[in-house]
Amino acid sequence: MSDTSFALPEGYRDLAWLxxxxxxxxxxxxxxxxxxxxxxxQRVYDAxxxxxxxxxAYLDQxxxxxxxxxxxxxxxxxxxxxEVSPSVELLHSPTVPDGFEPSRFEVxx
Amino acid sequence: MTKPEERFHTKITTQMPxxxxxxxxxxxxxxxxxxxxxxxxxxxRAWLExxxxxxxxxxxxxxxxxxxxxxxxxxxxxGDDGVVRGFHNVCTHRGMAxxxxxxGHAKGFICxxxxxxxxxxxxxxxxxxxxxFPNLDRADYGLRPLATDTWNGFVFVHWEPEPxxxxxxxxxxxxxxxxxxxxxxxxxxxRYSARVKANWKTFIDAFHEAYHVMMVHxxxxxxxxxxxxxxxxxxxxARIYGPHHSGSVWVNPAHTPTPSxxxxxxxxxxxxxGDMVDLPGLNPDNSPNWWFDINVFFPNFFIDVGPGWxxxxxxxxxxxxxxxxxxxxxxxxxxxxxxxxAQEHTKVLLRDIxxxxxxxxxxxxxxxxxxxxxxxxxxxxxIAVRHQLxxxxxxxxxx
Ligand code: FES
Ligand SMILES: [Fe+2]
Numbered sequence: 001m002s003d004t005s006f007a008l009p010e011g012y013r014d015l016a017w018l019x020x021x022x023x024x025x026x027x028x029x030x031x032x033x034x035x036x037x038x039x040x041x042q043r044v045y046d047a048x049x050x051x052x053x054x055x056x057a058y059l060d061q062x063x064x065x066x067x068x069x070x071x072x073x074x075x076x077x078x079x080x081x082x083e084v085s086p087s088v089e090l091l092h093s094p095t096v097p098d099g100f101e102p103s104r105f106e107v108x109x
Numbered sequence: 110m111t112k113p114e115e116r117f118h119t120k121i122t123t124q125m126p127x128x129x130x131x132x133x134x135x136x137x138x139x140x141x142x143x144x145x146x147x148x149x150x151x152x153x154r155a156w157l158e159x160x161x162x163x164x165x166x167x168x169x170x171x172x173x174x175x176x177x178x179x180x181x182x183x184x185x186x187x188g189d190d191g192v193v194r195g196f197h198n199v200c201t202h203r204g205m206a207x208x209x210x211x212x213g214h215a216k217g218f219i220c221x222x223x224x225x226x227x228x229x230x231x232x233x234x235x236x237x238x239x240x241x242f243p244n245l246d247r248a249d250y251g252l253r254p255l256a257t258d259t260w261n262g263f264v265f266v267h268w269e270p271e272p273x274x275x276x277x278x279x280x281x282x283x284x285x286x287x288x289x290x291x292x293x294x295x296x297x298x299x300r301y302s303a304r305v306k307a308n309w310k311t312f313i314d315a316f317h318e319a320y321h322v323m324m325v326h327x328x329x330x331x332x333x334x335x336x337x338x339x340x341x342x343x344x345x346x347a348r349i350y351g352p353h354h355s356g357s358v359w360v361n362p363a364h365t366p367t368p369s370x371x372x373x374x375x376x377x378x379x380x381x382x383g384d385m386v387d388l389p390g391l392n393p394d395n396s397p398n399w400w401f402d403i404n405v406f407f408p409n410f411f412i413d414v415g416p417g418w419x420x421x422x423x424x425x426x427x428x429x430x431x432x433x434x435x436x437x438x439x440x441x442x443x444x445x446x447x448x449x450x451a452q453e454h455t456k457v458l459l460r461d462i463x464x465x466x467x468x469x470x471x472x473x474x475x476x477x478x479x480x481x482x483x484x485x486x487x488x489x490x491x492i493a494v495r496h497q498l499x500x501x502x503x504x505x506x507x508x
Contacts, residue, residue: 026299026456052372052450059446075446082453085369086461091328098328099464100303107460108300 022076048081132484144429153268195257283353290390295439299456307470309426317493336361345396352407360400373454376447378417386416
């Protein structure tokens with residue numbers, strides 16, 4: 001299910017299958033996380049964890065507020081890692097166990 | 110039970126009001142009559158935080174805030190002179206709203222009902238068919254103002270157009286503690302909100318003690334502010350400033366960071382416990398194990414400040430057993446990809462923590478309303494809860 005329309009810099013194209021996760025807002029990424037089963041979230045986490053340090057080092061060569069399209073997508077994948085990390089590291093669940101009802105918790109942007 | 114031998118106590122560094130030690134009564138949390146008194150004696154007599162000045166940077170920028178407890182909507186607008194003014198969003202002809210969007214930019218306001226026009230300072234400038242209002246003086250029909258003032262970029266309004274006490278005097282030493290904190294250097298990175306079936310004090314009380322952290326936050330940060338040395342998460346210090354108060358949350362030096370926390374702190378600042386970033390206004394009592402400060406502005410506004418981030422809560426009563434809550438998170442500007450990553454970590458971790466904080470409120474409110482509980486026994490660790498109700502009762506009982 002690799003998606004060729006999702007542009008990534010050379011060296012990161014193997015992550016193109018994560019294109020569906022690279023939503024531009026926290027609201028979107030969080031919505032995706034809480035609608036995805038934990039094993040799939042774990043797969044996303046495992047794919048990204050070892051790549052974060054080289055990704056950030058690579059992205060730091062560009063002006064943060066003016067990233068080219070492929071680099072902007074790569075930055076979004078770094079943010080996807082942050083979004084899935086509590087589920088894997090802390091919650092062991094897509095949503096917060098025993099937490100407030102997600103449909104009543106508004107994430108504005 | 111006797112208290113264990115402790116190496117640790119909350120240091121209370123200001124004069125304490127006499128608040129007693131009895132359990133708290135339930136009635137103020139469930140009585141509709143008490144709620145009406147709170148509306149009149151508290152919310153119509155206190156300065157209320159409604160916006161950050163950056164939300165309306167230029168002359169003509171405006172925002173509208175619906176304030177259900179005041180039964181009004183406030184129109185905040187920056188005038189050509191740079192001053193932010195607050196008005197009831199009500200046309201003085203027959204009451205239509207003069208601004209119908211939540212925010213925007215305008216040269217003035219035109220009422221959509223019959224076309225009366227107002228300038229940015231609220232003056233009535235034009236009325237179609239003015240000659241048919243023979244005895245009306247336009248000067249008497251400007252927009253109805255609320256007192257409006259700004260402290261450190263936070264915009265407050267007061268129901269009374271000429272309150273007896275100015276904003277700075279009302280904020281007192283709570284503001285002094287934070288006068289130097291550089292709020293203007295921060296970016297707004299997140300906004301969350303919810304509407305909950307709980308009294309506004311039930312809601313607030315879940316946020317200004319750390320006794321709950323080990324249990325409520327057992328999935329997210331169970332070891333962050335409690336540990337062997339401080340098993341119940343006692344605050345490292347606390348201060349009472351008239352109606353307001355401030356507590357410093359102790360950090361557990363033995364906290365084990367997760368891989369994502371470690372990465373965030375490698376590149377920037379996270380909400381997860383980590384390095385100290387020295388900013389004026391933080392850690393007022395120089396606690397060696399300091400995480401962040403919970404600063405509570407009476408009656409319903411929090412500014413929690415930490416190393417490189419701060420966040421605010423506004424708790425708004427709707428009725429005796431319903432409230433709305435809004436959280437805004439701010440962090441020092443991200444200048445690199447790594448700092449952007451750390452910013453994301455701050456808000457994502459905080460957001461998931463907040464799902465936990467919101468989980469107890471409706472149960473607690475229901476229990477109080479059922480009559481099962483007759484009073485609430487409070488520990489010394491929950492001093493902020495006692496102080497909040499003490500102040501509420503004091504204000505409600507004023508003439
Ligand atoms: S109500 Fe506004 S012009 Fe009539
Ligand atoms: Fe909490």
